[in-house]
Amino acid sequence: LLTIFKGPNPGMYPQVNGNFSFYSGSCVVFMCITAVTTTVMLPSLRDLPAQTMCPHCKHQVITITDHYSGLMAWLACGCLALIGCWPCCLAPFWMDSCKDVEHRCPNCNNILSFYKRL
Numbered sequence: 001l002l003t004i005f006k007g008p009n010p011g012m013y014p015q016v017n018g019n020f021s022f023y024s025g026s027c028v029v030f031m032c033i034t035a036v037t038t039t040v041m042l043p044s045l046r047d048l049p050a051q052t053m054c055p056h057c058k059h060q061v062i063t064i065t066d067h068y069s070g071l072m073a074w075l076a077c078g079c080l081a082l083i084g085c086w087p088c089c090l091a092p093f094w095m096d097s098c099k100d101v102e103h104r105c106p107n108c109n110n111i112l113s114f115y116k117r118l
C-alpha cells in the first residue's frame with residue numbers, strides 16, 4: 001500500500017505544479033482584462049463597441065457607437081488642405097478612425113461615454 005501511495009505522488013506533483021502555474025498565469029491575464037473592463041469601465045470605452053455595465057439601468061451591455069466629426073477630423077482636414085490634397089482633405093469626415101465616438105446603452109439608450117480623440 002505504501003509503495004502504491006508513494007508511486008503516483010512524485011509523478012503527479014510536477015504535473016499539478018505545471019498545470020497550476022499555467023492556469024495562474026492565464027488567470028492573472030484574465031483578471032487584468034476584467035479589471036480594466038469593470039473598474040475603469042467608462043474611460044476604457046474608445047472607438048469600438050465595448051462590454052460595460054450601464055450606470056443607468058445596471059445591465060451588462062455592449063455599447064452602441066456613433067461617430068461624430070470632432071476636432072481631430074477638422075484638424076486632419078485642415079492639414080491635408082494645407083498640404084494641397086484638396087479632394088482628399090474631406091476624407092477624415094468619412095473615416096471613423098478620425099472621429100469622436102459616442103457610446104450609448106442599447107437597453108436604456110442613455111449616453112455612457114463620449115470618446116474624444118483630442
Ligand SMILES: [Zn+2]
Nearest residue numbers: 054057105108
Ligand atoms: Zn442602460
